[in-house]
Amino acid sequence: MEVITTITPIFIIILLGWAARKKGFITSDFLRPANQLVYYLSIPAMIFNSISKASFQEQFDVRLLFLTLLAASIIYVSTHLLTGILKMTPDRAGTFVQSCGHGNLGYIGLPIALYYLGDSGLAKAGIICGFLMILQNLMSVIILQLHSEKEFHGYKFILIKLCKNPVIISAMAGIAVSALALPVPGILSSSFTILGGLAPPMALLLIGASISMKLIKEYLRPTLGAAVIKLLFLPALGLVFFRLTGLTSEEFLPALILLCSPTATLAYVMAKEMQGDAEFAVATVSASTLFSSVTFVLWLAVV
Structure with missing residues (x-):
């Protein structure tokens, strides 16, 4: 019962975001600056504040981290091989693979955690x-x-983008402060708490506003396939690894929640930039977000 009472309100907020978009309360002009506010300010503040206050020695588990990354890597490699067996077109294949492995950690995974x-x-x-x-x-x-027909010269650009990613920067900064036991001034910590408090509800509303039922219907079969792999196979693989190595549910639940996260909205941006199937990416993001309301309850109840 606790799982349902925790997860249901989260997805009610997501559905409110979808309804607000349909009614015109959330417009296209509002979406971009709101996303930037959450992505560049609010989520980083929430992440830094939570990690910096915690004991790094107690919270960091190298075995858990390795198994989580291993499960995600296996899904990327196996679905890449699957697209060859199914003979998908290059644009569809690349988008399908990243839709199966690229989770929405900041907007859904962390709020649920x-x-x-x-x-x-x-x-x-x-x-x-x-x-x-x-x-x-x-x-x-x-x-x-690998699935693109055009030569790509932007690896340096991608590396720079990763180094500038606000979520990654805030996580690494929080880890450094926690590991070195550096004090954070009370005024600064309180400011981060206020700013970070905006992240969960705003992120959920924005996710809801991005859902497209029309594209789900248009790309129904491949979308369902990607959603099943992302929401069922990936968490199952992670759970098997966690159990086999003797980790307790209290130890691995934060990682499992991240693996359970639906396809990231960034999948659309990357597909559009790298000759992928952008509309299919939107369909997968939408469908996996909706279906995750059930699969989150399933996995948390199982654990």
Whole structure:
């Protein structure tokens, strides 16, 4: 019952975002600056504040991090091989692979970790999130390029973008402060708390506003395939690894929540920039977000 009472309100806010977009309360002109506000300011403040306050020695688990990254890597490689077997077109193949592995960590994974596990769970999830986000971005670029018909010369650009990623920067900064036990001034910490408080509800509303039912219907079969792999196979693989190595549910739940996250909205941006199937990416983001309302309850109830 606790799982349902925690997860249901989160997806009610997502549906409110979708309804607000349909009614015109959230417009296209509002979406871009609102996304920038959450992505560049609010989420980084929330991540830094939670990690910097936590004990790095207690929250960091190298075995958990390795298994999480291993599960994500296996999904990228196996779905890449699957697209060859299914003989997908290059643009569809690259987008399909990253849709199966590229999770929405900042906008959905971290808010659920916060609401379900509290500040301690958020701190552990934030540490893993920084490393997992680096892996996801690198693997997505590599996969999209492998399926691209155009030569790509932007690897240096991608590396620079990763180094400038506000979520990655805030996670690494929080890890440094926590590991070195550096004090954070009370005024600064309070400011981060206020700013970070904006992130969860605003992120959920924006995710809802991005959902497209029309494109889900148009790309129904491949979208369902990608959603099943992202929401069921990836978390299942991670859970098997966690159980086989003797980790307790309290230890691995923050990582499992991140693996359960639906396809990231960034999948659309990357598909559009690297000759992928952008509309299919939107369909997968929309469908996996909606279906994750059920799969999150399923996985948390199982654990």
